[in-house]
Amino acid sequence: MRHFTVLMGTALVVAATAYAQTPDPNLARNIAAGCANCHGTNGVSQGGNPSLAGMSRQDLVAKMKEYKAGTRPATIMNQLAKGYSDEQIELVAGWFAAQPAK
Amino acid sequence: MSIERRDFLKALGAGGALAAVGGCATPGGTRVSGKVVIVGAGYGGATAAKYLSLWSNGGVDITVIEPNAEFISCPLSNLVIGGSKQLADITVGYDGLRKRGIKIVRDTATAIDADRRVVKLAAGAELPYDRLILSPGIDFLWKDVPSLDNPQAQATVLHAWKAGPQTVALRKQLEAMPDGGVYAISIPKAPYRCPPGPYERACQVAWYFKRAKPKSKVLILDGNEDVVSKKGLFMKAWNEEYKGIVEYRPNHVLIDVDVRTQTAKFETQDDVRATVLNVVPPMRAGNIAQQAGVITANNRWCEVDFLSFESIKVKSVHVLGDAIQIAPAMPKSAHMANQHAKVCAAAVLQLLAGQPVSPTPIITNTCYSFITDKEVVHVDSVHQYDREKKTFLTVQGSGGVSSAMSALEGDYAFAWAKNIWADTLT
Numbered sequence: 376m377r378h379f380t381v382l383m384g385t386a387l388v389v390a391a392t393a394y395a396q397t398p399d400p401n402l403a404r405n406i407a408a409g410c411a412n413c414h415g416t417n418g419v420s421q422g423g424n425p426s427l428a429g430m431s432r433q434d435l436v437a438k439m440k441e442y443k444a445g446t447r448p449a450t451i452m453n454q455l456a457k458g459y460s461d462e463q464i465e466l467v468a469g470w471f472a473a474q475p476a477k
Numbered sequence: 478m479s480i481e482r483r484d485f486l487k488a489l490g491a492g493g494a495l496a497a498v499g500g501c502a503t504p505g506g507t508r509v510s511g512k513v514v515i516v517g518a519g520y521g522g523a524t525a526a527k528y529l530s531l532w533s534n535g536g537v538d539i540t541v542i543e544p545n546a547e548f549i550s551c552p553l554s555n556l557v558i559g560g561s562k563q564l565a566d567i568t569v570g571y572d573g574l575r576k577r578g579i580k581i582v583r584d585t586a587t588a589i590d591a592d593r594r595v596v597k598l599a600a601g602a603e604l605p606y607d608r609l610i611l612s613p614g615i616d617f618l619w620k621d622v623p624s625l626d627n628p629q630a631q632a633t634v635l636h637a638w639k640a641g642p643q644t645v646a647l648r649k650q651l652e653a654m655p656d657g658g659v660y661a662i663s664i665p666k667a668p669y670r671c672p673p674g675p676y677e678r679a680c681q682v683a684w685y686f687k688r689a690k691p692k693s694k695v696l697i698l699d700g701n702e703d704v705v706s707k708k709g710l711f712m713k714a715w716n717e718e719y720k721g722i723v724e725y726r727p728n729h730v731l732i733d734v735d736v737r738t739q740t741a742k743f744e745t746q747d748d749v750r751a752t753v754l755n756v757v758p759p760m761r762a763g764n765i766a767q768q769a770g771v772i773t774a775n776n777r778w779c780e781v782d783f784l785s786f787e788s789i790k791v792k793s794v795h796v797l798g799d800a801i802q803i804a805p806a807m808p809k810s811a812h813m814a815n816q817h818a819k820v821c822a823a824a825v826l827q828l829l830a831g832q833p834v835s836p837t838p839i840i841t842n843t844c845y846s847f848i849t850d851k852e853v854v855h856v857d858s859v860h861q862y863d864r865e866k867k868t869f870l871t872v873q874g875s876g877g878v879s880s881a882m883s884a885l886e887g888d889y890a891f892a893w894a895k896n897i898w899a900d901t902l903t
Contacts, residue, residue, distance in 0.1 A: 398833060399835035399836065405823050408528065408819040412812055412841075415899065416899065421892075423896065424896060450886055454876050455843070457859070457874050458859020458860075
Protein backbone atom coordinates (compact mmCIF):
# COMPACT_ATOMS: atom_id res chain seq x y z
CA MET A 376 0.00 0.00 0.00
CA ARG A 377 2.85 2.33 0.87
CA HIS A 378 4.51 1.44 -2.42
CA PHE A 379 1.25 2.24 -4.24
CA THR A 380 0.98 5.66 -2.57
CA VAL A 381 4.52 6.54 -3.59
CA LEU A 382 3.76 5.56 -7.17
CA MET A 383 0.61 7.67 -7.24
CA GLY A 384 2.59 10.56 -5.81
CA THR A 385 5.07 10.27 -8.64
CA ALA A 386 2.30 10.20 -11.19
CA LEU A 387 0.85 13.35 -9.67
CA VAL A 388 4.15 15.17 -10.00
CA VAL A 389 4.52 14.01 -13.60
CA ALA A 390 0.99 15.15 -14.41
CA ALA A 391 1.49 18.46 -12.64
CA THR A 392 4.73 19.05 -14.54
CA ALA A 393 3.07 18.30 -17.86
CA TYR A 394 0.27 20.66 -16.89
CA ALA A 395 2.63 23.52 -16.12
CA GLN A 396 4.63 23.09 -19.31
CA THR A 397 1.81 22.55 -21.74
CA PRO A 398 0.84 25.40 -23.99
CA ASP A 399 -2.81 24.80 -23.06
CA PRO A 400 -3.38 26.08 -19.54
CA ASN A 401 -6.85 24.53 -19.52
CA LEU A 402 -5.94 21.15 -20.97
CA ALA A 403 -7.44 19.07 -18.14
CA ARG A 404 -10.66 21.10 -18.15
CA ASN A 405 -10.89 20.88 -21.93
CA ILE A 406 -10.38 17.12 -22.09
CA ALA A 407 -12.83 16.62 -19.21
CA ALA A 408 -15.47 18.63 -21.08
CA GLY A 409 -15.56 15.82 -23.61
CA CYS A 410 -16.90 13.47 -20.92
CA ALA A 411 -19.77 15.81 -20.01
CA ASN A 412 -22.06 14.70 -22.85
CA CYS A 413 -22.77 11.46 -20.98
CA HIS A 414 -21.48 12.17 -17.45
CA GLY A 415 -22.85 15.70 -16.98
CA THR A 416 -21.31 19.18 -17.01
CA ASN A 417 -18.25 19.25 -14.71
CA GLY A 418 -18.89 15.55 -14.12
CA VAL A 419 -22.19 16.03 -12.28
CA SER A 420 -24.51 13.49 -13.90
CA GLN A 421 -28.22 14.02 -14.44
CA GLY A 422 -28.67 10.31 -13.79
CA GLY A 423 -28.30 7.06 -15.69
CA ASN A 424 -24.52 7.38 -15.95
CA PRO A 425 -22.20 7.78 -12.96
CA SER A 426 -21.06 11.22 -11.80
CA LEU A 427 -17.32 11.72 -12.11
CA ALA A 428 -17.16 14.89 -10.00
CA GLY A 429 -15.45 14.26 -6.68
CA MET A 430 -14.52 10.69 -7.60
CA SER A 431 -11.12 9.75 -6.25
CA ARG A 432 -8.34 10.27 -8.71
CA GLN A 433 -6.86 6.82 -8.07
CA ASP A 434 -10.21 5.12 -8.58
CA LEU A 435 -10.88 6.93 -11.85
CA VAL A 436 -7.39 6.23 -13.21
CA ALA A 437 -7.64 2.57 -12.21
CA LYS A 438 -11.05 2.15 -13.87
CA MET A 439 -9.97 3.90 -17.06
CA LYS A 440 -6.85 1.74 -17.27
CA GLU A 441 -8.96 -1.39 -16.81
CA TYR A 442 -11.32 -0.24 -19.55
CA LYS A 443 -8.31 0.47 -21.72
CA ALA A 444 -6.82 -2.96 -21.05
CA GLY A 445 -10.18 -4.62 -21.70
CA THR A 446 -10.27 -6.20 -18.25
CA ARG A 447 -13.33 -4.27 -17.08
CA PRO A 448 -16.57 -5.16 -18.89
CA ALA A 449 -18.44 -2.29 -20.55
CA THR A 450 -20.45 -1.39 -23.61
CA ILE A 451 -18.77 1.91 -24.50
CA MET A 452 -16.03 2.86 -22.05
CA ASN A 453 -13.85 -0.10 -23.04
CA GLN A 454 -13.85 1.34 -26.57
CA LEU A 455 -13.50 5.03 -25.68
CA ALA A 456 -10.77 4.57 -23.03
CA LYS A 457 -8.45 3.20 -25.73
CA GLY A 458 -8.54 6.62 -27.40
CA TYR A 459 -6.88 8.42 -24.48
CA SER A 460 -3.19 8.39 -23.56
CA ASP A 461 -2.22 7.51 -19.99
CA GLU A 462 -1.19 11.15 -19.49
CA GLN A 463 -4.60 12.36 -20.62
CA ILE A 464 -6.30 9.90 -18.26
CA GLU A 465 -4.17 11.14 -15.32
CA LEU A 466 -4.97 14.77 -16.16
CA VAL A 467 -8.68 14.27 -16.51
CA ALA A 468 -8.92 12.11 -13.38
CA GLY A 469 -7.14 14.79 -11.37
CA TRP A 470 -9.53 17.42 -12.70
CA PHE A 471 -12.69 15.45 -11.85
CA ALA A 472 -11.34 14.61 -8.38
CA ALA A 473 -11.10 18.35 -7.71
CA GLN A 474 -14.71 19.05 -8.72
CA PRO A 475 -17.40 19.37 -6.06
CA ALA A 476 -19.81 16.41 -6.12
CA LYS A 477 -23.23 18.00 -5.91
CA MET B 478 -11.16 42.73 -23.40
CA SER B 479 -9.62 45.94 -22.18
CA ILE B 480 -6.24 47.25 -23.32
CA GLU B 481 -5.04 47.13 -19.73
CA ARG B 482 -5.81 43.44 -19.53
CA ARG B 483 -4.06 42.72 -22.80
CA ASP B 484 -0.98 44.69 -21.73
CA PHE B 485 -1.00 42.92 -18.42
CA LEU B 486 -0.99 39.56 -20.16
CA LYS B 487 1.70 40.70 -22.56
CA ALA B 488 3.78 41.91 -19.64
CA LEU B 489 3.56 38.47 -18.13
CA GLY B 490 5.13 37.03 -21.25
CA ALA B 491 4.41 33.81 -23.07
CA GLY B 492 4.78 30.22 -21.96
CA GLY B 493 5.15 28.94 -18.43
CA ALA B 494 4.16 32.04 -16.50
CA LEU B 495 0.93 32.43 -18.44
CA ALA B 496 0.16 28.76 -18.22
CA ALA B 497 0.57 28.97 -14.49
CA VAL B 498 -1.75 31.96 -14.27
CA GLY B 499 -4.30 30.29 -16.52
CA GLY B 500 -3.99 27.14 -14.46
CA CYS B 501 -4.77 29.05 -11.30
CA ALA B 502 -7.79 30.61 -12.94
CA THR B 503 -9.31 27.20 -13.72
CA PRO B 504 -11.65 25.50 -13.15
CA GLY B 505 -13.66 28.64 -12.52
CA GLY B 506 -12.63 29.95 -15.92
CA THR B 507 -10.46 32.76 -17.21
CA ARG B 508 -11.60 36.34 -16.91
CA VAL B 509 -12.29 37.32 -20.49
CA SER B 510 -14.68 39.79 -22.04
CA GLY B 511 -15.91 40.40 -25.57
CA LYS B 512 -18.97 40.10 -27.73
CA VAL B 513 -19.81 36.75 -29.26
CA VAL B 514 -22.79 36.21 -31.54
CA ILE B 515 -23.91 32.64 -32.21
CA VAL B 516 -26.22 31.71 -35.06
CA GLY B 517 -28.25 28.57 -34.29
CA ALA B 518 -29.17 27.07 -30.91
CA GLY B 519 -29.01 23.39 -31.76
CA TYR B 520 -26.48 20.96 -30.27
CA GLY B 521 -23.53 23.03 -31.56
CA GLY B 522 -24.62 26.62 -30.99
CA ALA B 523 -26.31 26.10 -27.63
CA THR B 524 -23.29 24.21 -26.28
CA ALA B 525 -20.95 26.97 -27.48
CA ALA B 526 -23.10 29.56 -25.69
CA LYS B 527 -23.23 27.55 -22.48
CA TYR B 528 -19.49 26.83 -22.32
CA LEU B 529 -18.46 30.39 -23.28
CA SER B 530 -20.58 31.55 -20.36
CA LEU B 531 -19.39 28.82 -17.96
CA TRP B 532 -15.69 29.19 -18.74
CA SER B 533 -15.68 33.01 -18.70
CA ASN B 534 -17.75 33.17 -15.52
CA GLY B 535 -20.31 35.14 -17.46
CA GLY B 536 -17.62 37.60 -18.63
CA VAL B 537 -18.40 37.24 -22.33
CA ASP B 538 -21.44 38.98 -23.81
CA ILE B 539 -23.27 36.18 -25.65
CA THR B 540 -26.21 36.53 -28.03
CA VAL B 541 -27.74 33.51 -29.74
CA ILE B 542 -29.97 33.89 -32.81
CA GLU B 543 -32.47 31.08 -33.20
CA PRO B 544 -35.74 31.06 -35.16
CA ASN B 545 -37.35 28.27 -33.11
CA ALA B 546 -38.94 28.92 -29.71
CA GLU B 547 -37.63 25.67 -28.26
CA PHE B 548 -34.92 23.11 -28.83
CA ILE B 549 -36.20 19.90 -30.44
CA SER B 550 -33.72 17.04 -30.51
CA CYS B 551 -32.98 15.20 -33.74
CA PRO B 552 -31.59 12.26 -31.74
CA LEU B 553 -34.61 10.29 -30.44
CA SER B 554 -36.90 11.94 -33.02
CA ASN B 555 -37.21 8.62 -34.85
CA LEU B 556 -38.99 7.34 -31.72
CA VAL B 557 -41.68 9.97 -32.31
CA ILE B 558 -42.03 8.67 -35.87
CA GLY B 559 -42.25 5.10 -34.54
CA GLY B 560 -44.82 6.24 -31.98
CA SER B 561 -43.12 5.27 -28.70
CA LYS B 562 -42.35 8.93 -27.84
CA GLN B 563 -44.09 12.26 -28.29
CA LEU B 564 -42.53 15.48 -29.57
CA ALA B 565 -42.82 16.94 -26.05
CA ASP B 566 -40.46 14.18 -24.81
CA ILE B 567 -37.64 15.48 -27.04
CA THR B 568 -38.29 19.21 -26.57
CA VAL B 569 -36.31 21.40 -24.18
CA GLY B 570 -36.72 25.15 -23.62
CA TYR B 571 -33.99 27.78 -23.69
CA ASP B 572 -34.61 29.08 -20.16
CA GLY B 573 -31.53 27.27 -18.87
CA LEU B 574 -29.34 29.35 -21.17
CA ARG B 575 -31.26 32.55 -20.35
CA LYS B 576 -30.63 31.96 -16.65
CA ARG B 577 -26.93 32.17 -17.42
CA GLY B 578 -27.43 35.66 -18.84
CA ILE B 579 -27.21 34.47 -22.44
CA LYS B 580 -29.47 36.47 -24.75
CA ILE B 581 -31.64 34.36 -27.05
CA VAL B 582 -33.02 36.36 -29.96
CA ARG B 583 -35.86 34.64 -31.80
CA ASP B 584 -35.00 35.66 -35.33
CA THR B 585 -33.16 34.49 -38.43
CA ALA B 586 -29.70 35.69 -39.41
CA THR B 587 -29.91 36.77 -43.04
CA ALA B 588 -26.46 38.20 -43.77
CA ILE B 589 -22.96 38.59 -42.35
CA ASP B 590 -20.78 41.64 -42.97
CA ALA B 591 -17.36 40.25 -42.06
CA ASP B 592 -15.58 43.58 -42.69
CA ARG B 593 -17.80 45.51 -40.28
CA ARG B 594 -18.24 42.40 -38.10
CA VAL B 595 -22.01 42.58 -37.87
CA VAL B 596 -24.80 40.03 -38.29
CA LYS B 597 -27.99 41.23 -39.98
CA LEU B 598 -31.29 39.81 -38.81
CA ALA B 599 -34.52 39.25 -40.75
CA ALA B 600 -36.33 41.70 -38.45
CA GLY B 601 -33.84 44.39 -39.45
CA ALA B 602 -31.50 44.60 -36.46
CA GLU B 603 -27.72 44.49 -36.76
CA LEU B 604 -25.65 42.76 -34.09
CA PRO B 605 -21.93 43.57 -33.78
CA TYR B 606 -19.46 40.83 -32.79
CA ASP B 607 -15.84 40.26 -31.89
CA ARG B 608 -16.25 36.59 -32.77
CA LEU B 609 -19.11 34.99 -34.69
CA ILE B 610 -20.02 31.31 -34.33
CA LEU B 611 -22.21 29.76 -37.02
CA SER B 612 -23.94 26.53 -36.12
CA PRO B 613 -26.58 26.55 -38.84
CA GLY B 614 -27.08 22.84 -39.31
CA ILE B 615 -28.10 21.80 -42.80
CA ASP B 616 -30.32 22.94 -45.62
CA PHE B 617 -31.40 20.86 -48.59
CA LEU B 618 -30.27 20.84 -52.22
CA TRP B 619 -33.81 20.90 -53.59
CA LYS B 620 -32.54 21.44 -57.12
CA ASP B 621 -31.29 17.84 -56.98
CA VAL B 622 -34.91 16.68 -56.55
CA PRO B 623 -36.61 19.18 -58.91
CA SER B 624 -40.24 18.24 -58.22
CA LEU B 625 -39.71 18.91 -54.52
CA ASP B 626 -38.40 22.42 -55.11
CA ASN B 627 -41.60 24.08 -53.86
CA PRO B 628 -43.30 24.34 -50.46
CA GLN B 629 -46.46 22.39 -51.43
CA ALA B 630 -44.47 19.37 -52.59
CA GLN B 631 -42.26 19.55 -49.50
CA ALA B 632 -45.38 19.39 -47.32
CA THR B 633 -46.47 16.21 -49.11
CA VAL B 634 -43.24 14.25 -49.57
CA LEU B 635 -41.59 14.82 -46.20
CA HIS B 636 -37.93 14.75 -45.16
CA ALA B 637 -38.40 14.90 -41.35
CA TRP B 638 -34.62 15.43 -41.23
CA LYS B 639 -34.99 18.47 -38.99
CA ALA B 640 -36.90 17.51 -35.84
CA GLY B 641 -40.14 19.44 -35.39
CA PRO B 642 -43.34 19.81 -37.42
CA GLN B 643 -42.06 17.47 -40.15
CA THR B 644 -41.46 14.75 -37.54
CA VAL B 645 -45.08 14.94 -36.38
CA ALA B 646 -46.38 15.16 -39.96
CA LEU B 647 -44.55 11.99 -40.97
CA ARG B 648 -45.97 10.20 -37.93
CA LYS B 649 -49.47 11.27 -39.04
CA GLN B 650 -48.88 9.97 -42.57
CA LEU B 651 -47.89 6.59 -41.13
CA GLU B 652 -50.93 6.52 -38.85
CA ALA B 653 -53.21 7.32 -41.79
CA MET B 654 -51.60 4.69 -44.03
CA PRO B 655 -53.78 1.58 -44.50
CA ASP B 656 -52.34 -1.79 -43.47
CA GLY B 657 -50.67 -3.41 -46.46
CA GLY B 658 -49.08 -0.13 -47.53
CA VAL B 659 -45.42 0.58 -48.28
CA TYR B 660 -43.28 3.15 -46.47
CA ALA B 661 -40.14 3.99 -48.50
CA ILE B 662 -37.21 6.09 -47.36
CA SER B 663 -34.71 7.55 -49.83
CA ILE B 664 -31.18 8.11 -48.47
CA PRO B 665 -28.76 10.55 -50.13
CA LYS B 666 -25.12 9.81 -50.82
CA ALA B 667 -22.85 10.35 -47.81
CA PRO B 668 -21.89 12.67 -46.22
CA TYR B 669 -25.23 13.66 -44.73
CA ARG B 670 -26.51 14.53 -41.23
CA CYS B 671 -26.63 11.49 -38.92
CA PRO B 672 -25.24 8.52 -40.93
CA PRO B 673 -27.22 5.78 -39.07
CA GLY B 674 -30.39 7.91 -38.84
CA PRO B 675 -32.20 6.59 -41.93
CA TYR B 676 -31.58 2.98 -40.91
CA GLU B 677 -32.78 3.67 -37.38
CA ARG B 678 -35.89 5.29 -38.85
CA ALA B 679 -36.55 2.20 -40.97
CA CYS B 680 -36.35 0.13 -37.75
CA GLN B 681 -38.74 2.43 -35.89
CA VAL B 682 -41.31 2.39 -38.69
CA ALA B 683 -40.96 -1.41 -38.86
CA TRP B 684 -41.45 -1.59 -35.07
CA TYR B 685 -44.73 0.32 -35.51
CA PHE B 686 -45.88 -1.77 -38.50
CA LYS B 687 -45.08 -5.07 -36.74
CA ARG B 688 -47.54 -4.17 -33.98
CA ALA B 689 -50.18 -2.03 -35.70
CA LYS B 690 -49.98 -2.79 -39.45
CA PRO B 691 -48.39 -6.23 -39.90
CA LYS B 692 -49.10 -6.52 -43.64
CA SER B 693 -47.15 -3.33 -44.37
CA LYS B 694 -43.59 -3.04 -45.68
CA VAL B 695 -40.57 -0.78 -45.15
CA LEU B 696 -38.39 -0.18 -48.18
CA ILE B 697 -34.93 1.39 -47.80
CA LEU B 698 -33.78 3.02 -51.03
CA ASP B 699 -30.13 3.83 -50.37
CA GLY B 700 -28.18 6.19 -52.64
CA ASN B 701 -25.03 4.57 -51.27
CA GLU B 702 -23.45 1.28 -52.35
CA ASP B 703 -23.96 -0.24 -48.93
CA VAL B 704 -25.25 0.48 -45.42
CA VAL B 705 -23.21 3.50 -44.30
CA SER B 706 -23.21 2.91 -40.53
CA LYS B 707 -23.57 0.00 -38.05
CA LYS B 708 -24.10 -2.32 -41.03
CA GLY B 709 -23.92 -5.70 -39.30
CA LEU B 710 -26.23 -4.61 -36.50
CA PHE B 711 -28.87 -3.12 -38.79
CA MET B 712 -28.75 -6.06 -41.24
CA LYS B 713 -29.27 -8.43 -38.33
CA ALA B 714 -32.31 -6.43 -37.19
CA TRP B 715 -33.80 -6.43 -40.69
CA ASN B 716 -33.16 -10.18 -41.15
CA GLU B 717 -34.42 -11.19 -37.72
CA GLU B 718 -36.49 -8.71 -35.69
CA TYR B 719 -38.08 -7.25 -38.83
CA LYS B 720 -37.87 -10.23 -41.20
CA GLY B 721 -40.45 -9.92 -43.94
CA ILE B 722 -41.07 -6.24 -43.16
CA VAL B 723 -37.85 -4.42 -44.09
CA GLU B 724 -36.22 -4.66 -47.51
CA TYR B 725 -32.88 -2.96 -48.20
CA ARG B 726 -31.93 -1.81 -51.72
CA PRO B 727 -28.50 -0.22 -52.32
CA ASN B 728 -27.39 1.98 -55.27
CA HIS B 729 -30.67 3.88 -55.50
CA VAL B 730 -29.54 7.40 -56.37
CA LEU B 731 -32.67 9.55 -56.41
CA ILE B 732 -33.07 11.99 -59.31
CA ASP B 733 -36.67 13.12 -58.80
CA VAL B 734 -40.07 12.16 -57.44
CA ASP B 735 -43.67 12.19 -58.65
CA VAL B 736 -45.34 13.93 -55.74
CA ARG B 737 -48.92 12.95 -56.65
CA THR B 738 -48.24 9.21 -56.90
CA GLN B 739 -45.50 9.15 -54.20
CA THR B 740 -43.12 7.65 -56.75
CA ALA B 741 -39.34 7.82 -56.46
CA LYS B 742 -37.22 7.97 -59.64
CA PHE B 743 -33.60 6.88 -59.82
CA GLU B 744 -30.46 7.27 -61.93
CA THR B 745 -30.39 3.64 -63.06
CA GLN B 746 -32.93 1.66 -61.04
CA ASP B 747 -36.65 1.23 -61.75
CA ASP B 748 -39.18 3.68 -60.30
CA VAL B 749 -40.58 2.81 -56.86
CA ARG B 750 -44.11 3.74 -55.89
CA ALA B 751 -44.80 3.98 -52.16
CA THR B 752 -47.84 4.66 -49.98
CA VAL B 753 -45.74 6.98 -47.82
CA LEU B 754 -42.60 8.30 -49.53
CA ASN B 755 -40.00 9.87 -47.22
CA VAL B 756 -37.12 11.60 -49.01
CA VAL B 757 -33.98 12.69 -47.19
CA PRO B 758 -32.64 15.01 -49.88
CA PRO B 759 -28.97 15.77 -50.56
CA MET B 760 -27.87 18.54 -48.22
CA ARG B 761 -25.26 21.18 -47.47
CA ALA B 762 -24.34 23.61 -44.70
CA GLY B 763 -27.27 25.82 -43.63
CA ASN B 764 -28.22 28.87 -45.67
CA ILE B 765 -26.41 31.48 -43.58
CA ALA B 766 -23.12 29.64 -44.17
CA GLN B 767 -23.59 30.11 -47.89
CA GLN B 768 -24.42 33.78 -47.44
CA ALA B 769 -21.40 34.27 -45.15
CA GLY B 770 -19.07 32.80 -47.77
CA VAL B 771 -17.73 30.09 -45.46
CA ILE B 772 -18.76 27.16 -47.69
CA THR B 773 -15.46 26.10 -49.22
CA ALA B 774 -15.77 22.35 -49.93
CA ASN B 775 -17.76 21.03 -52.92
CA ASN B 776 -20.20 23.94 -52.65
CA ARG B 777 -21.62 22.10 -49.65
CA TRP B 778 -19.55 22.22 -46.47
CA CYS B 779 -17.42 24.65 -44.47
CA GLU B 780 -13.74 23.92 -43.96
CA VAL B 781 -12.43 24.98 -40.57
CA ASP B 782 -9.17 25.09 -38.63
CA PHE B 783 -9.83 22.22 -36.23
CA LEU B 784 -7.93 23.92 -33.39
CA SER B 785 -10.52 26.71 -33.19
CA PHE B 786 -13.24 25.80 -35.71
CA GLU B 787 -12.54 29.18 -37.35
CA SER B 788 -13.41 29.25 -41.04
CA ILE B 789 -10.36 28.84 -43.29
CA LYS B 790 -11.85 31.61 -45.44
CA VAL B 791 -13.45 34.29 -43.24
CA LYS B 792 -11.60 35.64 -40.19
CA SER B 793 -13.32 35.70 -36.79
CA VAL B 794 -16.13 33.48 -38.09
CA HIS B 795 -16.27 29.96 -36.60
CA VAL B 796 -18.42 27.09 -37.87
CA LEU B 797 -19.69 24.08 -35.89
CA GLY B 798 -21.68 20.91 -36.23
CA ASP B 799 -23.18 19.31 -39.31
CA ALA B 800 -22.21 22.32 -41.46
CA ILE B 801 -18.48 21.60 -41.44
CA GLN B 802 -16.36 19.61 -43.82
CA ILE B 803 -15.60 16.68 -41.57
CA ALA B 804 -12.25 15.03 -40.92
CA PRO B 805 -12.00 11.36 -41.97
CA ALA B 806 -14.35 9.05 -40.03
CA MET B 807 -15.87 11.97 -38.13
CA PRO B 808 -19.65 11.69 -38.41
CA LYS B 809 -22.14 14.56 -38.62
CA SER B 810 -23.76 13.90 -35.26
CA ALA B 811 -25.27 15.79 -32.33
CA HIS B 812 -22.62 14.44 -29.98
CA MET B 813 -19.91 15.70 -32.32
CA ALA B 814 -21.52 19.14 -32.64
CA ASN B 815 -21.49 19.42 -28.83
CA GLN B 816 -17.80 18.46 -28.82
CA HIS B 817 -16.91 20.87 -31.64
CA ALA B 818 -18.58 23.60 -29.60
CA LYS B 819 -16.39 22.98 -26.55
CA VAL B 820 -13.16 23.07 -28.56
CA CYS B 821 -14.43 26.23 -30.24
CA ALA B 822 -15.54 27.88 -26.96
CA ALA B 823 -12.16 27.21 -25.34
CA ALA B 824 -10.39 28.60 -28.42
CA VAL B 825 -12.60 31.69 -28.68
CA LEU B 826 -11.91 32.56 -25.03
CA GLN B 827 -8.17 32.23 -25.66
CA LEU B 828 -8.41 34.37 -28.79
CA LEU B 829 -10.46 37.05 -27.04
CA ALA B 830 -7.73 37.13 -24.39
CA GLY B 831 -5.03 37.38 -27.06
CA GLN B 832 -3.70 33.95 -26.10
CA PRO B 833 -2.78 30.88 -28.19
CA VAL B 834 -5.43 28.20 -28.63
CA SER B 835 -4.93 24.66 -27.34
CA PRO B 836 -2.73 22.68 -29.74
CA THR B 837 -4.01 19.31 -28.50
CA PRO B 838 -7.81 19.04 -28.66
CA ILE B 839 -9.47 15.65 -28.42
CA ILE B 840 -13.08 14.87 -29.27
CA THR B 841 -15.25 11.79 -29.07
CA ASN B 842 -18.38 10.53 -30.72
CA THR B 843 -21.07 8.37 -29.20
CA CYS B 844 -24.17 7.56 -31.19
CA TYR B 845 -27.02 5.29 -30.16
CA SER B 846 -29.58 3.87 -32.59
CA PHE B 847 -32.90 2.40 -31.47
CA ILE B 848 -33.71 -0.92 -33.11
CA THR B 849 -36.96 -1.37 -31.13
CA ASP B 850 -38.51 1.09 -28.67
CA LYS B 851 -36.10 -0.16 -25.97
CA GLU B 852 -33.30 -2.10 -27.59
CA VAL B 853 -30.36 -0.12 -28.84
CA VAL B 854 -26.98 -0.36 -30.58
CA HIS B 855 -24.12 2.13 -30.54
CA VAL B 856 -21.08 3.33 -32.46
CA ASP B 857 -18.34 5.37 -30.82
CA SER B 858 -14.95 6.84 -31.70
CA VAL B 859 -12.15 9.02 -30.34
CA HIS B 860 -10.42 11.68 -32.44
CA GLN B 861 -7.12 13.33 -31.45
CA TYR B 862 -5.73 16.33 -33.29
CA ASP B 863 -2.73 15.50 -35.45
CA ARG B 864 -0.26 18.37 -35.60
CA GLU B 865 1.37 17.35 -38.87
CA LYS B 866 -1.79 16.52 -40.77
CA LYS B 867 -3.66 19.45 -39.18
CA THR B 868 -6.79 17.40 -38.72
CA PHE B 869 -8.48 15.05 -36.26
CA LEU B 870 -7.53 11.40 -36.65
CA THR B 871 -9.29 8.48 -35.03
CA VAL B 872 -7.07 6.75 -32.50
CA GLN B 873 -5.98 3.31 -33.73
CA GLY B 874 -7.68 0.56 -31.74
CA SER B 875 -10.23 2.85 -30.11
CA GLY B 876 -13.95 3.03 -30.73
CA GLY B 877 -16.28 0.40 -32.07
CA VAL B 878 -19.86 -0.83 -32.16
CA SER B 879 -22.14 -2.93 -29.94
CA SER B 880 -21.80 -6.69 -30.04
CA ALA B 881 -25.61 -6.93 -30.19
CA MET B 882 -28.68 -4.82 -29.50
CA SER B 883 -29.67 -4.65 -25.85
CA ALA B 884 -32.08 -3.04 -23.44
CA LEU B 885 -29.09 -2.07 -21.27
CA GLU B 886 -27.85 0.14 -24.09
CA GLY B 887 -31.40 1.46 -24.37
CA ASP B 888 -31.10 2.69 -20.79
CA TYR B 889 -27.73 4.24 -21.62
CA ALA B 890 -29.20 5.92 -24.68
CA PHE B 891 -31.89 7.64 -22.62
CA ALA B 892 -29.23 8.58 -20.02
CA TRP B 893 -27.13 10.02 -22.84
CA ALA B 894 -30.08 12.17 -23.94
CA LYS B 895 -30.80 13.43 -20.44
CA ASN B 896 -27.16 14.34 -19.85
CA ILE B 897 -26.38 15.89 -23.23
CA TRP B 898 -29.54 17.99 -23.14
CA ALA B 899 -28.53 19.36 -19.74
CA ASP B 900 -24.91 19.78 -20.86
CA THR B 901 -26.04 21.69 -23.95
CA LEU B 902 -28.95 23.72 -22.61
CA THR B 903 -28.57 24.51 -18.90
